């Protein structure tokens with residue numbers, strides 16, 4: 029009789045900047061925890077670097093020299109170029125690819141994974157849905173692969189996490205049986221996890237903050253100061269809250285005060301790639317695509333495409349004027365508005381038209 033498998037097998041789908049940083053944590057936890065199989069598979073989108081395959085480099089040197097140079101990955105993390113081979117035996121699939129690649133990956137994996145597997149998505153972004161709306165990435169994974177999908181989002185700039193500098197993160201997971209397994213494989217002394225059940229709001233925070241970070245980069249590029257950036261962060265936060273309120277009613281305001289909310293917004297508006305490239309866009313007048321290719325060495329920006337996806341929905345619902353900051357970021361990235369128009373947008377933001385509500389005099 030076949031021995032019952034007691035240990036969970038983990039596969040990380042993605043090996044970019046964040047994928048590699050999380051592999052360091054997951055690999056170490058899997059080797060340490062009795063309920064996980066030591067060996068962790070990591071799907072690597074194969075590329076040739078100085079004549080050698082990236083998977084071979086990772087397996088021989090235990091370093092992703094392209095996306096996370098200078099950090100050793102645990103030896104039990106095994107790089108695999110075939111996603112089906114990497115994922116087929118896994119009980120937990122950790123998705124961490126730039127969001128534009130998730131649909132193709134899911135269709136490749138369809139019918140090839142364990143039906144009892146669960147997923148955790150670290151992907152920040154949306155996709156365009158049929159009928160003029162947007163899809164959450166975790167919903168796409170669940171629908172395509174027919175497995176539950178929780179999310180992990182937080183103030184987690186990958187290089188700082190890889191340096192083991194203290195930070196927090198948020199797991200959004202409604203399933204009380206899966207949540208402890210997800211937390212155990214992720215949590216360390218320096219990477220503290222809070223689990224909440226407000227899955228959709230956690231994920232939406234992670235996607236929308238990248239649009240706000242592009243706006244923060246614009247004001248940096250225009251030479252404005254920290255007060256202006258704080259205004260962008262505040263107005264961006266108000267639009268994020270409104271977005272969730274309008275399109276995903278029933279979510280909790282408290283979620284915005286977790287790491288996935290205000291903390292991720294702040295760190296990305298100061299230290300993220302979206303901010304950096306948006307600043308260069310204003311200063312050089314070159315296209316976002318050119319700057320992304322030149323400045324990020326293969327890493328991918330999520331903010332400008334997320335702004336486009338959100339605008340697709342807002343325009344369809346005739347609601348662009350209700351989210352002027354998101355709309356202005358989209359139009360500036362497209363070249364339809366000048367970066368300096370961003371200041372007019374935040375100056376005349378509807379948040380400034382609010383009237384105080386009179387107190388009841390009883």
Ligand SMILES: NC(=O)C1=CN([C@@H]2O[C@H](COP(=O)(O)OP(=O)(O)OC[C@H]3O[C@@H](n4cnc5c(N)ncnc54)[C@H](O)[C@@H]3O)[C@@H](O)[C@H]2O)C=CC1
Nearest residue numbers: 043044045046047073124125126129151152185186327328
């Ligand atoms: N880097 C960071 O600090 C953080 C990133 N995230 C999120 O994690 C997700 C993944 O980001 P990163 O790991 O930083 O990726 P990255 O920005 O480093 O992207 C590069 C990755 O995309 C892969 N790739 C290129 N072309 C591909 C294709 N056609 N199909 C599939 N993969 C392809 C590359 O091989 C590489 O692994 C994103 O949604 C991002 O917003 C979340 C928190 C922190």
Ligand SMILES: O=C(CO)COP(=O)(O)O
Nearest residue numbers: 182183184185300301302
């Ligand atoms: O999501 C991030 C930090 O939590 C990283 O943001 P960037 O993609 O702008 O670098």
